[in-house]
Structure formats: C-alpha cells, structure tokens
Amino acid sequence: MDCKHVIVPTDFSETADRALEYARALFRSDTCTFHLLNTYTPAIAHSRFMATSLHGSLMEENVQTASEQGLQQIVDGLLTKNANPLHTFKTNSSFNILTEEICNISDINNLHLVVTGTTGASGLQEVFLGSNTVRILKSAQECPVLTIPPEASFAPPKQIAFITDYKRNFNATVLQPLLDIASAYGSKIRVMHIKEEQELNKYQESNKSILSEYLSPLSHTIHEMPYYGSKAKVIQHFLEDMEIDIVSLVHYKHGFLEELLREPVIKKVIFHTNIPLLVLPE
Template identity: 25%
Template sequence: MKKILVPTDFSEQAENALKVAAQLAKQHHCEIHLLHIVEIPMHKVDALSSYNNLPEAIYFMKLANKQFKDLKAKPYLKDLVVHEHVDLHEIFKGIFQTCKKHHIDLVVMGSNGVSGLREMLIGSNTEKVVRTSETPVLVIKNKHEKFKVKDFVFASDFKEESKIPYQKALGFAQILGAKMHLLMVNTPHKFVTSAKANDRMNTFIETNKSNNYTTNIYNDLSIEKGIMNFSKSIKAGLIGMSTHGRQGISHFFNGSISEDLVNHAKRPVITFKI
C-alpha cells in the first residue's frame, strides 16, 4: 500500500476520514492524495464550453485551493507527502478516474450515512463510490484518535466469486496486523446447515489460509443484522465485505448488503469489488 485517496468536501466527516488516512500513511509510509469535487450543474455547460471557463468553476476551484492550504497545515499531516486535486465530475466518476490516473491503493471516505426516504431515492455519495469503485474503499463514520484494528470481520457467502475480494481483505488484515474473523450469516430465508457451511468455508480458504483467523457461523434474521450483531459481540474494529457493483434496476430490486452496512453500521467498513 503506497497511495491513499481521501475525497473531501472539507466537512467534519471528511476530516475524520483524513485523520485515519494520516495514521495509516505514517505507519506504512504512504502518500495521501486529497480530492475535492466541484459539481457544476450540467445545464450550464454546452458543447462549446469548457468547465474552466465557467465563473462558478473558477470561484469554487479558488475556494478549494484555499481550503486545501488550511487543511494541509493541520498538525496530523506534518511530515506526510500530501497531493491535492480539484476535479469537475460527479463524485463517484471523479474518484474512479483519480484512482486510475494515480494508481491509488485505498480510498478512505467519511460518511454519516442516510436512511429512510432519502436513502431509497438518492442514497449517499459514499454508497455510490462503494458500488462502483475498483479500488478498496474504507468508510469511516466516527472520530478515531487511534485507528488500531485488532479484530477484522470479513463476511461472505464463501462462493467462488468472492475469492479475489477475500485475498485483498487478507492482505489488508496483514497490513493492519489484525486477526481475521471469517463470517457466514445464516438466515431463515437462506438457511444452510452448520456442516455444509463449515465445509464451504474450509474449501474456500484452503489455498489462502491465514495464520491468524477464526471461522464463524452466526444465525440472525437478516445478513446485515447478523454482520453487525456478530461484529458487536466480538468488539470488532473493522467490517469487510465484497460488493458486486450492481447498478440501475438490478440494484433497485436486489440492493447491496455492503451498501446497507456503509449506511447503517457504526463501525468502519471496507469493501472490495468482485
């Protein structure tokens, strides 16, 4: 892990994420890339116009540069290499392109989650990034004066498609020096016997074993509740999951457990794209 991207709107939630990123960067000798997205309404841009020629764009880019200057002066960023970027895209597209251009290894984002009607209609920017990002996304909800993860829950159905996300999660657990707790949640609607669940998990990890892990089967009313309740029971510092990146009508009907966790879990969540 060499490069960490932190999208920021200069809010308290974004700074919580930046403080965690700074701790990781100091521990693992990483560079930090700060990204601020200036969202300009599309109806103000015609085919012959350049974003940079818009008065709004110029104003907000100058404002962002001043805010970057103030932010980079914070004591917790001292002695770190910090790059700053201002872009004019939709947030998730800007993050995707920045990750690709600068070969980012990890995205760290702040979120306070959304719920109810607002969640159903528009979701959150963090949720959209989780759904589309090819790069692992670490979502931070609260302040962490010391981001130290001793126990890392990786929840999965342990099918073939989840092997690559599991390998990435395993590598991240090793970077953190965390114990990994592999979790399969049993629900009334998707019940699997303990024998079958154990067999599937053991087969899944056969070629990628860790020296510091446990396997766990947890019964609950839903997968999301099972993940949160199990994580609470062991006081886990981090929850990890894979995400399918569903969009459009498929996402509306099927939803995504990883996105629900990003919105509802109180603990940090990290997602890995299948």
C-alpha cells in the same frame, strides 16, 4: 517499500476530516501518497437563473478557487501539525463527478484504497451512508473503499470481521487490502457466514476452503451464525459480540452488499455503528 496511493475525497466537512485522520493513522508506518480530492459541479438550481454564460463562468471560477484554497489549507495544516515524513499529499480539485474523478486518479496511480466519510457537509445523519459514499461503492468497481462513520476514531484493529455467503470464489488480489491491514496490525480475522441453508453446497465448500488457504498465514476463525429474519441484525449482533474494529466484505454485482442495501433496517443498524466498513471490489 512501494508507495501506497490512497484517495481521500473531501467536502471540507468534519466527517471528511475524520476520515483523513483515520487514513493517516491506519497507514502511519507506510510510505504513502494521499490524494485529497474535491470535486464540484455547477449548482443547477442557481445556474438556470443566470442571465448570461459569463455569470456561470464566474461562478465556476469562484467555486474552483474555493476548492483549491480549501485543499491547500488542509495540506498546510497537515504539514505543520503532526507531520509524518512517510506521507506526502497531492491535491486534486476537479470540475467533474466524484466517482469519475476517482476512476481517473486510480487509472494514473496504482491505487491502494479510497477512504471516505459516510456523511458530508449536509450533516444529515439519517442519509444512508451518504449519497456520495453509495455512489462510490456502486461505481468504483475496481477500487477498495474504506468508509469511516462520523463518530469513528482510530484504534489499531484487533478484530476484523469478514462477512461472506461463500457463493463467489476468492482471489489474492481481491483480498489483498484486508490481508495487508490484518498483517500490519496482527489482527484476528473473524469470518462470518449467515446460515440460511442446512448445508453448504459443493461450490460453497470449495470457496470456503480457498478462503481458508488465503487466510492461513493469519490468525482467523470461522463463525456460522443462525439467520433470524434480518441479516443486518445478525451482523450487528456479531459485531458487538466479537468487539469488531473493522467489518469487511466483497462487493459482488447482485451480491450480499446489494442485498443488505435493500434491507430497510440497514439504516438503523450496521451503518449507524462506529465501525469502519471495508468494501473490496470483485
């Protein structure tokens, strides 16, 4: 069986630790290499007051040491407690921007998934998804991303929602991470479409048929939901009614996810649930 490669960014917060635990549990039966990633950049607010470049260099060395030691402590803990012989860990400490380093790692490895917590060490619960998570979703166009809310705990996903407007076509590569999870756990996929129009046009009908073909080996159902002003609220009600364990969608440029991101109510609704969000790249 091929080894999966999963990137787990960490800022050493409890939220990041939870995301890692979720990832390990999700892939507990898979041969998997987890790339634990911590990136750091100079604190501009402080470095501008440094008297010499030497001070700046020392600061960078101290941050690098703390980063490397923090990552190694995580690995040491994983290897001494609840170790899984199918799992290996690599540490990546980098003086770089987070999203760029994720792309660097994914270029070298056959990346399966990025798993990230939705808030970081700042603990700001009202920060939408966490600024780093939003950057990852927007910039990692070729990386599937699974975001883990702070209060989420792993349970085998019995119900997976797939939200779509049928306005773009589908292919096996895009859907593969979703299909893999559903296949591994015997999950039921609940396809949800918010009905803004009276009828689907021919292109949407074609995309709907193509999607059904890809999902045909798996248990799945199609759901048409009425639109009543807020897509986020429609989604929230659907997730609750269907007892969804993971919600998924495809991230198209100028597509459904970006539309949701612009909706003010989103901060209070969908991403403040305890349901992980699987974002698939176009």
